[in-house]
Amino acid sequence: MAQLNMVKALNLAMREGLAEDENVIIMGEDVGQDEGVFRVTEKLLAEFGPDRVIDTPLAEGAIVGTAVGLALYGMKPVCEMQFSGFAYQAYHQIEGHVSRFRNRTRGRFGMPIVVRMPFGGGIRAIEHHSESREALYAHNPGLKMVICSTPRNARALLLESIRHPDPVIFFEPKALYRAFKEEVPDEPETMKIGKAHVTRAGEDITLVSYGAMMRPVLEAADDLADEDGVSAEVVDLLTVSPMDTETIAASVSKTGRCVVVHEGPRTCGVGAEVVARLVESCFYHLEAPIRRITGYDVHFPYFAREQAFLPGADRIKRAVRETLVC
Amino acid sequence: MPRKKIKVSDKLEYLQILDEKARIDESLDPELDGDTLLNLHRLMLTTRLLDERMLALQRQGRIGTYAPVRGQEAVQIGTCYTLRSSDWVVQSFREPGVCFHRGWPIGSILQFWGGYEEGCAVPEGINDTPIAVPVASQLPHVMGLAWGMKMKGKDDVAIGYVGDGGTSEGDFHEALTFAGVFDAPAIFIVTNNQWAISHPRSRQVRAATLAQKASGYGIDGIQVDGNDVLAVYVATNEAIDKARAGGGPTLIEAVTYRLAMHTTADDPKKYRDDAEVAKWEKRDPLIRFDAYLRAKGVLDDKMDEEIRNDIKATLKSGVEAYEAARDVDPRDCFKYLYEDIPAELVAQAAEFDEALRHEGVTIGH
Numbered sequence: 001m002a003q004l005n006m007v008k009a010l011n012l013a014m015r016e017g018l019a020e021d022e023n024v025i026i027m028g029e030d031v032g033q034d035e036g037v038f039r040v041t042e043k044l045l046a047e048f049g050p051d052r053v054i055d056t057p058l059a060e061g062a063i064v065g066t067a068v069g070l071a072l073y074g075m076k077p078v079c080e081m082q083f084s085g086f087a088y089q090a091y092h093q094i095e096g097h098v099s100r101f102r103n104r105t106r107g108r109f110g111m112p113i114v115v116r117m118p119f120g121g122g123i124r125a126i127e128h129h130s131e132s133r134e135a136l137y138a139h140n141p142g143l144k145m146v147i148c149s150t151p152r153n154a155r156a157l158l159l160e161s162i163r164h165p166d167p168v169i170f171f172e173p174k175a176l177y178r179a180f181k182e183e184v185p186d187e188p189e190t191m192k193i194g195k196a197h198v199t200r201a202g203e204d205i206t207l208v209s210y211g212a213m214m215r216p217v218l219e220a221a222d223d224l225a226d227e228d229g230v231s232a233e234v235v236d237l238l239t240v241s242p243m244d245t246e247t248i249a250a251s252v253s254k255t256g257r258c259v260v261v262h263e264g265p266r267t268c269g270v271g272a273e274v275v276a277r278l279v280e281s282c283f284y285h286l287e288a289p290i291r292r293i294t295g296y297d298v299h300f301p302y303f304a305r306e307q308a309f310l311p312g313a314d315r316i317k318r319a320v321r322e323t324l325v326c
Numbered sequence: 327m328p329r330k331k332i333k334v335s336d337k338l339e340y341l342q343i344l345d346e347k348a349r350i351d352e353s354l355d356p357e358l359d360g361d362t363l364l365n366l367h368r369l370m371l372t373t374r375l376l377d378e379r380m381l382a383l384q385r386q387g388r389i390g391t392y393a394p395v396r397g398q399e400a401v402q403i404g405t406c407y408t409l410r411s412s413d414w415v416v417q418s419f420r421e422p423g424v425c426f427h428r429g430w431p432i433g434s435i436l437q438f439w440g441g442y443e444e445g446c447a448v449p450e451g452i453n454d455t456p457i458a459v460p461v462a463s464q465l466p467h468v469m470g471l472a473w474g475m476k477m478k479g480k481d482d483v484a485i486g487y488v489g490d491g492g493t494s495e496g497d498f499h500e501a502l503t504f505a506g507v508f509d510a511p512a513i514f515i516v517t518n519n520q521w522a523i524s525h526p527r528s529r530q531v532r533a534a535t536l537a538q539k540a541s542g543y544g545i546d547g548i549q550v551d552g553n554d555v556l557a558v559y560v561a562t563n564e565a566i567d568k569a570r571a572g573g574g575p576t577l578i579e580a581v582t583y584r585l586a587m588h589t590t591a592d593d594p595k596k597y598r599d600d601a602e603v604a605k606w607e608k609r610d611p612l613i614r615f616d617a618y619l620r621a622k623g624v625l626d627d628k629m630d631e632e633i634r635n636d637i638k639a640t641l642k643s644g645v646e647a648y649e650a651a652r653d654v655d656p657r658d659c660f661k662y663l664y665e666d667i668p669a670e671l672v673a674q675a676a677e678f679d680e681a682l683r684h685e686g687v688t689i690g691h
Contacts, residue, residue, distance in 0.1 A: 025477075051477060057507055062466045062500035069470020069484070072414070072455065075477065089496075096460050097467070104456055106447035107662045142663050165665040194668055242668035 003181040009151035010040050010116075010172065013158035014078060016188050018048050021076060024162060027054040027063055028080030037082055038118060038177055060089035067113050068097050078162055081117035084171065085128030090115070091136070098167045099142030111167045114158070119147075120212045120263050121310055122175030124303040131300050132211070132264035137169040138241035138273070144193050145241040147171040149214040151182040153191060153238060160190035168193065173212035196244035198251065202233035205320055206251040208274050209261040210237040213311060217261050220316040230324065240270050248274060249281040256287035257326075259319045261311055266294040288326030291319045335541040341561050342551035346609045348617035356560050360624045364633075366407060366555050367619055370399040370612055372637050373423030376432065377586075379641050380422070380439065384590045388649070389439040393420045397553070397585035400611035401517050403427065404558025405485065405578070408566065414475075415454040416468045416486035418461075420517070424487070428454055432644020433651065440648060443658075461522075462488050462495035465514065469501045472512035472575070481570040485513040485562075491522025493539065494530050502577065506543040511569035513562065514577045517552065519584035520606075524597035537579035545575045552580030553611040583609070656682065 004012065017024045030037055032045040032055035045053040056063050060081055067077035081087040087094075094115065102110045121130035137145045146161060146168055148154035154172065161168035191197075199214065200221055209217040214236055224230040233251050237243065252258045258278060260271035271292040278290060293311045301309045343354045358366075377395050384392045395402065402423035406415060415421075415428055422435050429452050438445025438457050446456035458464035468486030475482045492498055493516055505512045516536050520527045533539065540547025546565075550557040558580055565576035583606035587594050594603075619625035660667060660675040667675070 057500075057503050059500040059503060061497055062469070062504045065463070065466025065497060065500065066470035066473060066504055069416075069467040069472070070474045070477075071470075072467065073471050073474030073478070075474050092460060092463060092497075093466065096463050097458070102664065103659075103662045104443060104446045105662075106443060106658075108448050108450070109455075110665060144664075242670050245670065 001183045001185055004151045004155075004184045005178045005181050006148070006151045006154045006172070007038060007040050007177045009155040009182075009184050010158055011042055011044070012184065013155045013162065014041065014044060015047065016159055017078065017162035018044065018052055023074055024076045024078060025052050025054060025070070026078050026080070027056050027067065029056060029058055029063075029082050031055060031080050036080065038174065040172075041080070060086055061093055064090035064093040064098060064113070064115060068093060068101070068111065071111050071113050072109055076112045076162065078114045078116065081115060083129050084117040084119040084133060085131055087115070087117055094137070094143070094169070095140055099140050102166065103142060110165050112165050113167045114161045114164075114170055115167070116158070116170045116172060118174035118177070119171045120173045120175055121300060121306045122212060124306070127302060130303070130306060132262065132295065134171055134240050135264055135269050138270060142167070143241065144168045144239065145171070146193055146239050147173070147211045147237070149173065149176065149211055149236055149238070152184050152189075153197070155184050156189045156191040157193070157238065159188060160193055163190070164193060171211065175212040176215070179215070191238070194239045194242050194244060196247040197236045197238055198233060198247065199236045200232065200234040202231040202255065204231045204255055205233070205257040205259065205323060206248070206255045207232055207234045207259050207261060207316070207320070208237065208248055209234070210240065210270075211263070213261045213263055216311060216313040216316055219313040220320065223313060223317055224320055228321070230320065232320065237270070243273060243277065245277045245281060249278060252278050253282045253285040256285050257323050258290045259293060259316065259323055260290065261293045261316055263295045263310060265297045266292055267297050269294055288323045291323050293319050338535070338538055338541065338547055338549070340549045341557045342554050343556040343560060344554045344614060344618055346553070346614055348614050348621065350556075350618065354560070356556060358559075363619055363622070363624050364629075366403055366559070367615055367625060368633050368637070369403040369407070369423065369427050370555065370615065371633060372426055372640070373399040373402055374612055375634070375637050376422055376426065376435070376641060379645065380436070381586075381590065383436070383645070384439070389436060390441050391589050391591050392439045393589045394586035395420050395422055397583050397606065397610065398517055398519055399423055400555035400558055400615070401515065401552045401580040401582055404555045405515050405562045405580075407559060408563055409485065410482065411451070412453065412480070412482045414471045414482070414484040416464045416471065416484065417455065417457060418464060418487045418489065418492070419457045419459055420489070421487050425454070428452055430454070431647065432641060433647030436644065436648035437651070440652070442654060444651070444654070462492035462497040464488070465492070465497050465501035466504070468514065469505045469510055469512050472505065472510035473508055476508070476510050483511045483513055483566050483569045485515065487515045487517060489522060490516060490518040490520065490527045490530055490536060491525060492516070493536050502540070502543040502545065502575070505575035506545045509574040512575040513565045513569060514575070515562075516577065516579045518579050518581050521584050521588070521594070521598065523588040523592060535579060537577060540577035545577060547577040547579070549579045549581060552582030553609045553614065555611060555615055582611070585610070656687070
């Protein structure tokens with residue numbers, strides 16, 4: 001066991017992926033010599049060489065587009081989008097080809113591609129560096145949409161994604177890259193894609209979240225226990241698509257109340273899907289309307305305003321208290 | 327001092343071997359044997375007759391919208407004729423001749439235009455990608471395949487097709503950028519058929535040729551008479567030989583003409599003159615090659631009739647195979663999306679099944 005931050009944990013997963021399968025390659029802008037702008041690919045070029053860890057020209061569309069051709073030829077590309085805000089230049093390849101090839105060819109050609117990208121706010125970055133657009137990918141058939149939230153699950157989910165036969169959009173909450181350390185097993189560890197995790201057990205209300213918002217959610221849960229004697233259960237989605245309805249429904253069937261928390265805009269966001277599934281699957285267990293604490297339906301403010309904008313523990317606690325008195 | 331001429335590539339060539347009056351430049355003649363010449367003729371004629379059959383099937387409502395290839399047969403056959411089965415072909419959406427030569431069954435080609443995903447189920451043993459609809463989006467795939475070949479130390483090549491309109495897309499630029507930087511065995515065929523639906527070649531880019539774009543990426547480019555199958559054959563084979571030997575990518579602009587409509591949903595009379603079409607009709611690649619072969623004594627009326635009868639029989643059985651395979655299961659839309667179907671999709675598939683039963687839809691198999 002080693003105490004690792006999320007950057008080191010993701011790095012470990014890629015090192016393991018490169019070491020165990022010669023077809024795995026890392027490709028992206030500044031991932032080699034510079035070791036990634038967040039240093040997530042640190043020492044990988046030195047260890048595996050320029051044929052496995054590839055600095056590409058500055059063209060997101062071609063990073064993903066050539067990954068399609070590489071995957072057709074038996075490679076397993078792990079692509080880095082430097083920031084999720086620039087991945088739209090590759091979105092036509094993701095939507096048009098990555099997500100479709102297996103279905104289009106009736107199973108002949110799968111697309112074992114991972115597209116990693118840092119997302120979300122909180123690091124005082126300029127425009128296009130703070131958005132949370134996971135819903136765009138979750139809306140897209142043929143993709144898996146995974147979002148890690150701690151060093152240990154980051155390593156386990158990324159290694160699983162690299163081994164996965166289908167394309168995975170892997171969102172990394174950059175606010176958590178170096179936020180805290182966690183014990184990460186030395187031996188390769190994976191977690192199944194498509195499974196949510198009950199991070200904190202509770203009885204009175206269910207909080208559903210993922211990514212960087214897990215921190216204020218857990219903080220709120222602790223505060224609610226201390227201040228109100230409320231026992232909140234916290235579910236970390238981990239995989240946004242395909243969503244683990246069973247785990248969230250089991251929790252809400254037990255607690256009867258739910259608040260969903262995410263950074264991304266509310267309308268047609270992941271929270272809307274969570275609420276719809278809960279209404280479909282456990283309506284008669286609900287004791288109160290389900291609340292959404294999310295980013296508002298506006299463009300993410302420039303960083304002078306971002307801390308005010310981002311949902312925090314206070315906003316979550318207030319929603320929980322209002323839900324509990326219904 | 328600091329203001330001086332910068333040397334850029336001056337290697338750009340134009341190649342024509344057989345002109346529109348079927349006169350050959352003997353110094354450039356690849357001297358192909360009679361069987362090869364006859365095969366090129368047979369394949370171009372197959373492409374033409376298949377195209378005519380597809381148009382008829384569309385008019386009869388037996389397939390959907392179709393993008394005809396009339397006039398571009400020499401580009402298709404000349405570029406793919408010598409490829410190995412281990413090479414990869416990345417098609418656009420107007421390469422039925424290439425598909426036929428690569429071994430795609432006629433029935434399979436028809437299935438795409440008939441509205442069946444089965445038309446994209448690349449047959450085992452064929453290293454091609456299926457039809458790519460978004461213009462130029464397939465070009466990075468060509469580069470990725472070629473890159474994979476280089477990584478794995480193979481002497482195979484990847485060849486891909488795009489039209490003149492596609493050269494304006496970002497994916498064209500990005501694919502050629504990568505191909506140059508990583509020096510991959512990729513061959514990009516630009517079928518310059520002069521029209522991107524209603525938009526003329528002159529309005530795609532102000533550059534005099536599309537081939538010259540290659541020099542911007544530091545790769546070789548050549549412009550060929552795309553209605554001269556010998557020129558297309560020679561230029562492509564030079565590019566293939568160079569790529570196999572580690573010499574990197576090539577851009578080939580084949581100058582031809584789309585004699586028919588963009589698709590059967592398009593009316594070209596709205597944007598181009600009949601006189602222009604008539605001018606290009608005289609440059610028809612089949613007329614030229616037919617005349618050359620007859621003058622050379624490789625082809626005569628009897629052989630031509632035999633070839634046509636063979637092709638018609640192939641087309642007939644292809645259409646029959648297509649029409650015999652129309653009874654498909656709509657529930658298949660869930661089957662191939664992922665290697666393992668997620669629980670949510672299992673539930674949706676059951677819901678779809680229930681809906682179909684309720685609506686009395688007969689399940690094919």
